[in-house]
Amino acid sequence: MEINYKSIYYPPGGILIWIVIYLELFTFGMALLAMAYYGSLEREMFHESAQLLNKGIATANTVLLLTSGFFVARGVHFFKGKEWDKAGKFFNISMLFGLAFLLLKLVEYYQKLQAGLDMDHNLFFTFYWFLTAFHWLHVLTGVVILFFVRRSIVKKKENVLLEDVEAGASFWHLCDLIWLLLFPIIYLLF
Amino acid sequence: MKLTLNSTYLILLVLILLTALTATFANPTYMVPVIMGLSLLKFWTVAFQFMELKNGNVFWKVLIIAFGAFVGLVVILLL
Numbered sequence: 001m002e003i004n005y006k007s008i009y010y011p012p013g014g015i016l017i018w019i020v021i022y023l024e025l026f027t028f029g030m031a032l033l034a035m036a037y038y039g040s041l042e043r044e045m046f047h048e049s050a051q052l053l054n055k056g057i058a059t060a061n062t063v064l065l066l067t068s069g070f071f072v073a074r075g076v077h078f079f080k081g082k083e084w085d086k087a088g089k090f091f092n093i094s095m096l097f098g099l100a101f102l103l104l105k106l107v108e109y110y111q112k113l114q115a116g117l118d119m120d121h122n123l124f125f126t127f128y129w130f131l132t133a134f135h136w137l138h139v140l141t142g143v144v145i146l147f148f149v150r151r152s153i154v155k156k157k158e159n160v161l162l163e164d165v166e167a168g169a170s171f172w173h174l175c176d177l178i179w180l181l182l183f184p185i186i187y188l189l190f
Numbered sequence: 191m192k193l194t195l196n197s198t199y200l201i202l203l204v205l206i207l208l209t210a211l212t213a214t215f216a217n218p219t220y221m222v223p224v225i226m227g228l229s230l231l232k233f234w235t236v237a238f239q240f241m242e243l244k245n246g247n248v249f250w251k252v253l254i255i256a257f258g259a260f261v262g263l264v265v266i267l268l269l
């Protein structure tokens with residue numbers, strides 16, 4: 001049966017995943033606004049702390065995550081075209097980029113901890129650890145979801161529902177959306 | 191569709207490059223609005239193209255635009 005995406009009840013991926021997406025965006029959004037507020041009160045401290053972050057790693061991570069999102073979108077495209085193997089392959093590539101993001105972030109965390117920049121260092125780093133670590137967990141969850149979606153596609157092929165594939169992909173893109181707000185505010189603006 | 195996804199990806203890479211260049215070379219006065227503007231363009235591009243919100247109901251489209259605009263505007267005003 002064709003899905004009527006124009007209906008308010010059937011956004012691509014289904015209404016439940018979009019409720020989750022907006023709740024997550026709201027949560028991260030409010031935390032980022034709180035960070036911006038406190039940053040406006042203590043500009044010098046936030047500026048000096050932000051200079052201690054590695055913008056190169058953060059930019060590379062942005063490219064990794066968006067590349068991963070691109071491959072997921074292509075995977076969904078092939079799934080719709082009933083090209084199951086290609087869809088599975090693109091989900092695999094996407095997971096690799098997701099894992100690369102997670103590993104690179106761990107390298108960044110290791111560097112910060114070695115430099116003594118833990119959560120208690122100052123308010124900037126409290127926000128930094130809370131927001132990026134919470135996002136890291138979302139990416140990890142996203143990789144697990146992609147793994148199961150990919151497994152279903154390869155094993156069950158036409159018996160997999162399009163809504164399920166789109167919902168899994170939407171969760172992955174949610175990680176992109178959150179990062180696209182975290183990256184400028186935490187790494188670039190202070 | 192394939193072409194749209196490829197060109198969307200290319201646009202996102204260009205926006206990342208522009209963000210990095212702005213953060214490195216831009217006048218501090220304009221840095222916050224320009225970087226937030228570029229970031230929101232990426233944000234909406236992912237939502238509309240990769241998540242296919244362009245095919246969805248106007249309610250979901252308005253909500254994502256309003257959310258991004260609200261966060262972006264408050265950050266620009268605060269910083």
